[in-house]
Structures are given as structure tokens and as C-alpha cells.
Amino acid sequence: MARLARLALDDDEVGRYAVQLSAILEHVDAVRRLDTADVPPTAHPFPVENVLRSDTERPSLDREVVLAQAPVAENDRFRVPRIMGEAP
Amino acid sequence: MTASPAPELGSLAGIAASVRAGERSARAVLAVSLDRVRELEGDLHCFNEVTVEAAEADADAVDRMVRAGLDPGPLAGVPVALKDNLCTVGIPTTCSSKILAGWLPPYDATVVSRLRDAGAVAIGKTNLDEFAMGSSTENSAFGPTRNPWDLGRVPGGSSGGSAAAVAAGMVPLAFGSDTGGSIRQPAALCGIVGVKPTYGVVSRYGLIAFASSLDQIGPFATTVADAALGLEVIAGHDPMDSTSLDRPAPSLLATLDEGVSGLRVGIVADFLSAGSECGDAVVAAAEALAAAGAKVDQVRIPELLLGLPAYYVIAPAEASSNLSRYDGVRYGLRVDGPDAETMNARTRGEGFGAEVKRRIMMGTYALSAGYYDAYYGQAQKARTLVIRAFEAAYRDFDVLLTPTTPSVAFPFGSKVDDPIEMYMCDLCSIPSSLAGHPAASVPFALSPEGLPIGVQVLAPALGEAVMMRVAASLEAAAPREARGPVTP
Numbered sequence: 001m002a003r004l005a006r007l008a009l010d011d012d013e014v015g016r017y018a019v020q021l022s023a024i025l026e027h028v029d030a031v032r033r034l035d036t037a038d039v040p041p042t043a044h045p046f047p048v049e050n051v052l053r054s055d056t057e058r059p060s061l062d063r064e065v066v067l068a069q070a071p072v073a074e075n076d077r078f079r080v081p082r083i084m085g086e087a088p
Numbered sequence: 089m090t091a092s093p094a095p096e097l098g099s100l101a102g103i104a105a106s107v108r109a110g111e112r113s114a115r116a117v118l119a120v121s122l123d124r125v126r127e128l129e130g131d132l133h134c135f136n137e138v139t140v141e142a143a144e145a146d147a148d149a150v151d152r153m154v155r156a157g158l159d160p161g162p163l164a165g166v167p168v169a170l171k172d173n174l175c176t177v178g179i180p181t182t183c184s185s186k187i188l189a190g191w192l193p194p195y196d197a198t199v200v201s202r203l204r205d206a207g208a209v210a211i212g213k214t215n216l217d218e219f220a221m222g223s224s225t226e227n228s229a230f231g232p233t234r235n236p237w238d239l240g241r242v243p244g245g246s247s248g249g250s251a252a253a254v255a256a257g258m259v260p261l262a263f264g265s266d267t268g269g270s271i272r273q274p275a276a277l278c279g280i281v282g283v284k285p286t287y288g289v290v291s292r293y294g295l296i297a298f299a300s301s302l303d304q305i306g307p308f309a310t311t312v313a314d315a316a317l318g319l320e321v322i323a324g325h326d327p328m329d330s331t332s333l334d335r336p337a338p339s340l341l342a343t344l345d346e347g348v349s350g351l352r353v354g355i356v357a358d359f360l361s362a363g364s365e366c367g368d369a370v371v372a373a374a375e376a377l378a379a380a381g382a383k384v385d386q387v388r389i390p391e392l393l394l395g396l397p398a399y400y401v402i403a404p405a406e407a408s409s410n411l412s413r414y415d416g417v418r419y420g421l422r423v424d425g426p427d428a429e430t431m432n433a434r435t436r437g438e439g440f441g442a443e444v445k446r447r448i449m450m451g452t453y454a455l456s457a458g459y460y461d462a463y464y465g466q467a468q469k470a471r472t473l474v475i476r477a478f479e480a481a482y483r484d485f486d487v488l489l490t491p492t493t494p495s496v497a498f499p500f501g502s503k504v505d506d507p508i509e510m511y512m513c514d515l516c517s518i519p520s521s522l523a524g525h526p527a528a529s530v531p532f533a534l535s536p537e538g539l540p541i542g543v544q545v546l547a548p549a550l551g552e553a554v555m556m557r558v559a560a561s562l563e564a565a566a567p568r569e570a571r572g573p574v575t576p
Contacts, residue, residue, distance in 0.1 A: 005408060005452040006415070006429065007445055008437030017446060020507055024450055027508050028397040031466045034473075041468030042475060044301050044331070045287045045524025046549070051330035065194045071422030078417050083428045 091237045091538070094257035094573035097121070100166050100314045103260065104207065107154065107165030114150035114165030118143055118209055121167035124258045125211065131576055132234050134253040136172045138212040139179055143167070146209045153207075160207030163321055168203055169253045169262040172213035173220055174305070175294035176200055183296050184228035185218045187439030188420045197294025198329070199263060199305050199322045206321045211259060214249030218441045219411065220270055220298045222246050223513035226504050227443045235278060236576045237539055241497040244274030244513075247308070251278040254308045257573030261318045262308045267299050268399050269492075269517025271306045272529040276492035276542025279531045279572045281315040281559065282308050284517075286549050287524030288333035290319075291326030299406035300331075302399075302521045310572050312530065312560045316340035319552070338552045348561045349381030351554065354485035356546075357386045358393060359516045366491035366541055369533040373543040374489055376565035377558065387485065391477035394470045395519040400511055401454045401467035402522070407444075408451030414439065446507060475523045482548045487558050490516045492529040492542035516544060526552050530562045531571035540570055 001021075002009045009017070067073040072080075097103060097120060106112045125138055150160040170176065173183045175193035182188045196204075203210065217227035225233040225248030235243040236256040243252040247264025251274035254262045264271045266284035275282025283306045290305045297303060307318030323337035355374050360367040378384040416422035416435030423438050425431035440448070454463035481488060494515055503510045520527040526549070529542040543562060547555035563571075 001449045001453050001456075002445075003433075004456065005448045006412075006432045006436055007440070007448065008430075008433040009445070013442075013445070017449060020446060021450060021453070023508060024400065024446075025453075027511075028401050028463065028467070030394065031397045031401060031470050032462050034394070034466055034470055036466060036469035036473075039469040039472050041465060042471040042522075043468060045475075045522075046333075048331060053327060061194050066418075069191060069194070069419040071416060071420070080417055081425060081428050081431050 091574035091576055094575045097257065097260045099311065100163060100260055100309070100317050103166050104162055104164040107150065108159060110154050114147035114209060115144065117165045118147040118167055118211070121211060121259055124256070128256050128258065128576065131239060132236060132252050132256055133231055134169070134214055134233050134249040134256070134258060135212045136182055136184060136215050136230055136249070137180055139210065142179065143209050143211045146204065150207050150209065162206050162317065163203065164207035166208045166261055167211050167259045168208045169212055169214050169250055169259045170200065170210055171216055171247050171250050171264045173216060173265060173296040174200055174263065175296065176210070176213065179213065181213065181296070183219045184216045184230055185440065185444070186229045186421060187414045187435070191419050195294060198291035198326045200294065202322050214247070214253055214262065216249060217246035218444050219407070220246040220265055220267060221407070221443050221447055223269070223273055223510050224503065225249065226500065227441055229441055232500065235497050236572065236574050237279060238497065239576055241499050241539070242277065244277035244497065246270040248274045250308050251275055251280060251282065254278070254280050254310060255572035255574060256576065260309060261314060263305060263322070264308060265295055265303055265305050266521065267302045267403060268521050269514040271308065272492050272517045272527060272542070272544060273513055275308055275529040276540065277497040279540030279570060279574070280308055280310050281312050281528065281530055282306065283315050283319055283528045284520065284526060285319060285323065285552060286526045288331050289323050289338065289552070291329040291332045293326055293328035297410040299403040300410060301406060302403060312556060312563045313341065313344060316344055316556050338550070340553055340556045343553050344556055344560045346557055347380060348377050348558055351382045351487065351558065352485045353377050353382045353384045353558070354387040354481060354488045355384065356392065356488050356490045357388050358390055359490040365535050366493060366495065369541045370489050370491050370543055373532050373562050377561060380561050380565070387481055387488070389477050389481050391473050392519040395474050395522055396511065396515050398467040398470035398474065399514070399518045399522060401463050402471065404447040404451030405454045405464050406451070408448045408455065411444070411448055443507070471522045474519050478519070478523050478525065478548070486547070486554055487551070488546040490544045490546065492516060492544040496535045496539040496541060520546050525549055526555050528555055528559045530559045530566070532562055532566045534567070534570050
């Protein structure tokens with residue numbers, strides 16, 4: 001789960017979370033066991049139609065202001081470590 | 089009991105009227121507020137940042153408007169505090185998380201601009217459980233906030249800093265966000281009024297997302313009238329939030345004093361056993377409403393008990409999705425690694441605290457292939473059952489009453505090691521969140537050890553006006569010593 005969620009955990013954390021998450025899953029089991037035949041799911045409290053705005057140009061956030069908050073920026077871009085693995 | 093009554097700044101309407109009339113300056117009102125902060129902040133830790141210079145500049149702008157014969161607005165010169173998950177241009181907005189420490193938002197939340205446009209003066213950013221996940225502020229990366237009624241106890245959470253700031257008389261009005269009870273629970277534990285509006289009544293633009301289908305911003309104040317005014321100012325349609333309801337802000341103050349004669353009030357019997365002191369307060373509150381002319385009856389709504397387990401699937405699922413944005417790329421903390429995935433994982437592993445990581449993993453699990461239908465899908469259906477149960481109840485009742493919380497403020501450390509014990513704090517507040525309905529907590533009684541007890545008033549969607557009328561009647565019947573502000 002931690003790998004899927006991109007969370008680097010130490011061994012202590014893994015042990016602790018395994019116990020706690022099992023307890024939480026047990027608690028929410030009432031939901032899993034519920035008879036919900038013919039009950040539709042609710043994703044949002046009120047039905048929302050498509051919300052559109054007029055397709056007109058408007059200023060977006062200032063690039064310098066946004067990049068100033070980045071951990072590392074270079075040449076008007078966010079800089080990140082290598083994304084692709086080495087070729088085999 | 090260790091707390092004693094505090095000097096009062098006066099009602100919001102009173103402050104604004106005197107500032108508008110030029111009888112006292114916004115700068116003078118601000119000085120009273122900041123003095124109180126200086127006196128008590130060391131004990132309480134309500135704030136992540138007190139923005140003295142920005143507040144003085146805002147107060148001076150209000151005073152200039154008054155001198156120029158212009159009207160600064162209905163909150164002219166009112167000092168306010170903002171939960172530190174509301175974006176403020178150029179002022180650090182951290183969500184009380186290491187992963188956002190020092191982040192300067194490039195825009196203001198709509199609520200922040202509306203408050204400024206109404207003449208309010210923001211004095212700082214208040215402490216919270218990290219990313220609004222928690223019920224005690226013990227999950228803040230910057231240390232907990234203490235309850236002004238008893239410094240050994242939690243103020244509740246997640247909006248504990250905002251609640252404690254109002255309860256200690258630092259500000260007469262503060263704002264928080266409520267996903268499963270994060271306004272109502274700390275309001276109850278701090279002896280003040282807290283309101284979660286109907287989903288969509290207040291714009292979420294600039295509120296850092298936790299669980300988007302549940303999050304709403306709302307006010308804290310010491311009186312129902314002040315909370316009503318605070319809500320009127322921030323409510324109303326905002327095109328920047330696509331879930332914002334396209335209707336005008338509700339009118340609350342106009343009908344606040346109309347009383348409860350003839351209103352049908354239901355006591356939710358399923359929550360009375362939740363805690364004896366708090367249950368007793370609800371029964372006493374119902375008797376007070378009956379004496380004021382309401383028709384009171386008990387009602388069983390057992391489906392509401394599905395709320396807690398459904399919420400602890402839905403909210404973590406939405407959180408795991410929303411918090412995927414903290415990846416060490418665009419803002420906040422980065423912990424380097426040899427490749428992007430390792431950098432992401434190290435950043436998140438180090439930047440997030442224990443509860444946030446727990447909920448992200450829980451949510452990731454509930455949404456993962458093979459478990460989605462069993463957990464997330466089922467929880468969404470349980471949400472439907474909660475909504476249907478409310479619909480049936482509101483055919484017979486105009487409002488419902490429950491305790492806000494199962495217990496009064498608890499000592500630090502007493503629940504941190506048991507997540508489920510902490511989650512139980514939200515038992516009574518979660519159902520309205522799932523339904524998108526409004527709910528308010530009103531201080532109504534004191535426990536034998538002198539701690540405040542809140543009663544929760546629930547209403548159907550967009551029922552804010554009747555809800556606040558009932559809240560005002562409860563306030564009129566409650567002992568004055570049950571509400572803040574207090575001096576620790």
C-alpha cells in the first residue's frame with residue numbers, strides 16, 4: 001500500500017500501520033457487509049450538472065510567482081530527477 | 089474549573105457600527121485583539137503565524153475608508169483568524185504540515201477576499217490537525233493548541249486553533265473548515281458557536297482540499313448572531329468553485345429572533361447513549377425548546393450509525409487522491425532521490441505526519457483494484473442510505489438535535505495511540521457531512537468539572553435560517569457561564 005501511495009516508510013512504521021490499518025478495516029467492515037442491492041452510490045451530496053464558463057482569455061497565475069515556490073526550477077520549468085529507468 | 093470569564097470585544101455588529109461611525113478606529117480594535125494574543129498565545133498556541141504588519145495595514149485601510157466617507161462593510165474593523173488551510177497571498181499557508189512549511193500561495197481563497205471586502209482584518213493563520221485530519225490538533229506538525237478552559241485538555245480539531253482563539257477572546261470571529269465535524273467538535277469542546285453550512289453555500293476556492301465532496305468552510309463565534317453574520321459575509325455563489333451553489337447567500341440575521349413556536353424538533357435517540365453528560369444536555373435543550381413553544385419528540389434513525397464507518401472509507405479515499413499533489417515537484421518540501429519515484433516517496437514519507445500517512449494508505453487501499461467495490465463502492469451506497477434516512481426524518485421534523493460530541497474535551501495524549509477512539513469523536517457530526525446538510529454546535533451546559541458541552545442542531549439542505557433560529561433559542565436558554573470567551 002505504501003508503495004502504491006508513494007510513501008517511503010521505515011520498518012517501525014510498516015509494523016505499526018499494519019496493526020492500525022487492520023483495526024480500521026475491521027471497524028469499517030459494517031459497510032462492506034451491508035446489503036445494498038438496489039441502492040445507488042452517492043459520490044456527491046447534490047447532483048451537479050456540467051459547470052461551464054465562457055471560453056474567453058483571462059490571465060493565469062504569474063509564472064515567476066509560481067516557480068518561486070518550486071523546490072527546484074530551471075529555465076522557466078520545474079526541475080525533477082530522472083523519470084525513465086535505464087535501458088536494459 | 090480553572091477558567092474565568094474574559095473581557096469581551098463586543099458583538100461584531102457593535103464593533104463594526106462603532107468603526108463605521110468613526111467612534112473608534114479599526115487600529116484601536118486591532119490593538120485590543122493583538123494584546124490579548126500577546127498575553128495568551130504562549131500558553132495556548134492558537135496560531136501558526138500572527139501577521140501583525142499585514143493586519144495593521146488592513147486596519148489602516150479600513151480607517152482611511154471611514155475618514156473618506158466610504159463604508160468599509162458589515163465587518164468593518166472586526167479582527168478575524170483564519171485556519172491555516174485557507175490560502176492567503178504572500179502569507180505562509182501550511183496546513184500544519186512539514187510538507188507545506190513556508191509555502192506562499194499565489195492567490196487568496198474566496199473566503200479571504202470576501203472577508204477583506206467586508207472590512208474584516210485578518211490577524212493570522214490558526215493551527216490545525218495536519219491537513220485537517222484529526223479531532224484534537226495533536227496531529228499538527230508544529231505542536232498542539234491548548235484548550236483555554238483547561239490547558240491540560242485538547243481544544244478539539246481539526247480547527248482547534250480557530251476555536252481556541254475565539255474561546256480565549258483573542259478574536260471575536262474565526263473561520264475553519266469542516267469535513268466530518270472539524271468546526272462543530274472544537275466549537276463544542278471550547279464552549280463557542282460553530283457552523284458547518286450546507287455543502288456548496290460557501291466557496292471552497294482556495295481551501296486546501298482534504299475530502300472534496302465533504303469539505304465546507306464556516307464560522308466560529310461566541311454568539312449565534314455573530315456566527316450568522318460571519319456566515320452571511322462569506323456565503324454565496326462563486327464561479328471559481330464548480331460545486332458552489334448558484335444562489336444568493338442565505339439571509340440569517342433577519343429571522344434569528346423569530347423563536348421556535350410551532351417548529352417540530354426531533355431528538356435523535358440513537359445518539360443519546362453516546363455520552364451521558366452530553367446526552368443529558370440534549371434532553372435539557374429539547375425541554376427548553378418545548379418551553380419556548382416547539383413540538384418535541386424523539387426519533388430513531390439507526391442508519392445514521394452507518395455514517396462513521398462510511399466516512400472513514402470515503403474521506404480517506406478522497407484524501408489519498410487529493411494529497412497525491414504533494415510530490416516534491418511544484419511546491420513545498422522535496423527530499424532528493426536518484427529518480428523521480430524515490431524522490432516522491434521520500435518527500436511524502438518525511439513530509440507527512442503519522443495520521444496523514446495512515447489515511448492516505450487507508451484511502452489507497454479502499455480505491456485499489458479488487459477492493460474498490462467492497463469498500464469505496466459500498467461506502468458510497470451507505471452514504472445514500474444515510475441521506476434517505478434523513479429525508480424520511482425531515483418529513484416529520486424541521487430540525488434534529490444531537491450531542492455535538494460523545495464527550496467533553498479530553499486530556500492530551502489520551503486518544504493519540506488509538507485512531508479508532510479518536511475517530512469516534514466525529515460520531516454525531518459525520519452524518520450531516522455525508523448528506524451535505526448544515527449543522528451548528530451551540531454551547532448549552534457545563535460538565536461537573538466545568539467543561540463546556542455543545543448541542544448540535546441539524547437541518548435539511550439550505551435550512552440554515554431555521555437552524556440558526558433554533559440555535560438562538562438554545563443560546564437564550566443556556567447558562568451564560570457555559571460559553572466563552574474565558575481566560576485560562
